Amino acid sequence: MSTYYATKAEGCLLLHQGAAALADVEAAGIRIDGRRLQANIDRVSRKISNIREQLKQSEVWQVWEKTYKHKANMRSRSQLGTVLFKQMGIPHPLSIGPNDTRTKGGRYRTDAHTLSLVDHPFVKRYLSCERLEKARATYLLGIQQETHNGYLHPSFNLHLVRSYRSSSDSPNFQNMPRHNPWIARLVRSCFIARPNHYLIESDFSKIEVCISACLNKDPELLRYMRDPTTDMHRDIAAELFQCEQSEVTKQARDCAKGNFVFAQFYGDWYKHCAALIWQNIGSQKLTLADGTPLKKHLATKGIRTLGSCQSGGRPASGTFERHVQRVEDWFWNERFRVYNERREQWWMDYQQRGYFDLITGFRISGLYNRNDVINYRIQGPAFHCLLWALIRLNRWLKKKRMKTKIVGQIHDSIVADVAKSEREAYLAKSNKIMTQELPKAWPWIIVPLKVEAEAAPLGGAWIDKETIS
Template identity: 30%
Template sequence: ISFPLASQLTRAVGIADPDRASILSMLRKVLESRIGKIAHNLQMEESWSREKLGVPVNNWMWDSMQTAHILDERNKYTSLDKQVFLNWGYEYGESVGPYKEGHPINNMLSCPIDELLLYGGLDSLFTLMLQKRQERILDSEDHSDSKKANSFWLESARTFADMEAEGIYIKRDYYLQLRSSLKDEMRTIHSKLMQSPEVQRFRTEVGRPPKLSDAGANSRDLSHLLFSVMGYQRMLSDKGHIKLDAAALKDIGGEFCESILRLRNLDKLSGTYISGFLLEEKDRIHPSFNLHLVVTYRSSSSAPNFQNIPNRDGNTRQLIRKGIVAPPGYRIACADYGSHEVRIIATYFKDPVLIDEMNNDNDPHGEWVTELGLDEFKPWKEARSDCKNAFVFPEFYGSFHKPIYEDLYSRGYHISPERVEQCEKKLWDKYRVLKAGHEQLLKFYERNGYVPMLFGHRRRGCISRNKVINCAVQGSAFHCLLWSLNRANARRKAEGWESSIPGQIHDEMFCYIKVGEESVIIPAISNVMENEIRQEFPFLSVKLMAEWAITEEGGSWDTKKGIDHSTIGGSDGEITY
């Protein structure tokens, strides 16, 4: 056993001792004490402490990795060695590199103990040095908002560590069987493709069979098949590259392209989605949820990626979610915010018309369906969805009538470009304050070099007009859910709920609710999401709405149904759908 400790800027101690029991006992006492703790990656240290030592860490004070992300959100800037080099120009760890990079997981056991202890000691010392420097930066007047964001991120990292420890239940046998059946179908499709006349002609011309075995089919082979052998017209990207994506293959059509698309989908379903759930030999996965990787200050997930489960493809979504279940005596319950992006747009830009519409539960999309005449082409529900995604949101995020007209036309709405332009003028005549807010934000960004978010985060770097507006809204929208997640998790621990919150998908909270606790937990979390957050942050000028979907006891995720949380039954757990 070896580990480093540092409590002052001039000294770090690496500890290695054969008396494992006594060392671990003392270490547990330190970790459980009220002594303030700092780390570079709190979540990893917390997970290791719980898993290897059986105790949670008490009194986390700082996570220098999360603070590095708050101060510089660019990709791959948060690792400790990168931060040490950027701050002090010092490189270290070369002697232990061969034992930790590109080698078997346990190869660190072969590292000479003196080198290992030195490396660990430097890690600990540099973490403390980095924390002191970061603290001075955040204490400066220019970073008062970033200091608030940093405290928020520290609490959120603790919440995410709790979520990872809880874990999510899966039906492992179901995924094994599903993967096997998908592989069988892939082999059948591949065999049929290889026997097709088109492939036989390819063999004759090239002298070998094409590589079409998976989603990563050789692009040159597929290009030669489609455009030389089969004679289809090439479609080029804006940069002049031949397009072979799903949209291009759908445009070409035909049985051959349909088989290629199916092969790609099956490979992604089997590999990307299912294989991650089968990494562990048990019916419970513990995905990590990360806050230090996304430049827009949203979250990500890994090992496995719980946020990568498809949502738009109904069949794929059902297949994957069917294997994610509630344990006996529990229900899956998911909470998110209704019409949240529009509410944050109204809040961020302080448009009184949009604020009034949101506070009175008016539909900001429906009137434009009629104005544009979209309901003349498709049923109302579908037309409203297209109006929201192809007209209202693009306008709200900085687009304009020409590309919007082209998008609507591609969706089957054969209206005139003049009509789209007229509706655009009407929209901005209605939401004048929002339009002015766009220009004010863009000028602020040009003058200061960053986009301010509602909870103190700053998005820096060279970003487009649309992304300036987008990140201000979408980052802040996620932060509302994250704050609510922190508050709900703290209450869960303080009040001893048997229910848990083991997951989070972008703007959705994933819960296991103990049967019998529904009438307490759902109203409590709803109150956090709708009321407590607005009491804490008065700048949230628009009412927020929690929306819930829930399964039966022991149900799978694909069976969840929406509920009105104000109708939750009594302690018997009865739910009105």
């Protein structure tokens, strides 16, 4: 029986030094363009009113008001579901197949993914309006509320997350819009550098996969992480779509990456993956490199339908579901066999002991399911790499009495407000700490680490950052 400990000395030290460094980050704050922020709030507010007016012309709104009278509220998803799928009798898009058309509370499911499958002009407009509402309320107004004297000081916490990652609040700096270009610009154009400074974001590339490979020591995963000419996602896409690697388009690769590789790594299973990918092939009209539609191509391989994807049911032959089941089997029992053995071992060990340890010096005890046990062991240490680097970088900036300040952190990236004259020194030092000093300090890191740095123009906004070659 080993001695009980909550956290090893290394873990303790990391959190103490991390908290101190993040306190500096919070105190520094990130500069906000207040006029731009107000202009964007006005702009998006006008846009929302316009769309609302249009929505109120629709027959859907007539039914809505008739149903709910003075309580009719366009922001209510629960009302929307009842109006569309009950009052108007529009078939719920998930009613085909085994999917849950209702949430656990018994309401109609009305999230964006579900509604995007409803072919009705009102619904399309409604969704675009809700996206704007989200941008306005959570982000623009949230930022405005927390901005003081032109600076925003988000909190960064090390004591709230079960996997020993960090979180951020007031406002949450770690979920500012990025994927939707229009919304991203609306919000990120308000974050600006100090005068004569650059906003620079340094990102650990593929850090979770790298850490995963270091911990499970799967030879194939290690090979992918060590050889930059290989591409795991492309290879898996070729299996999923039954084609040559050279026929995989970027879109098809990204589909495999998001809906299969990462999903599988996080503990998803083939029935769900098959449904996600099949829907993606259709909605994105995925093709082979020569333009052949993927569904047409798969048909030549004898795969013409998705299959029922019923949990408990055996997939029928000739279905995509059956095919993905085979790929899943190949993925875990051939390609990443060692990884698979290791995660089973992690799960068994936890069940016997009632706790599991992170390699960075933390013991996690309590009730966890299989996926938690596997994922936390990777998620936590991946963030600790970033935290370790942030501590060193901050220390260096202070010791050298530099004007540059770290102003934020997003799990695997550091955002800094870099003085013009310190740009080159900052880039060199951050790169050195992240890719050289860290693996030296933590010898269990046995794959090369890579940083991707992006910089915004001098005095410019976060949204305009561009990759530094």
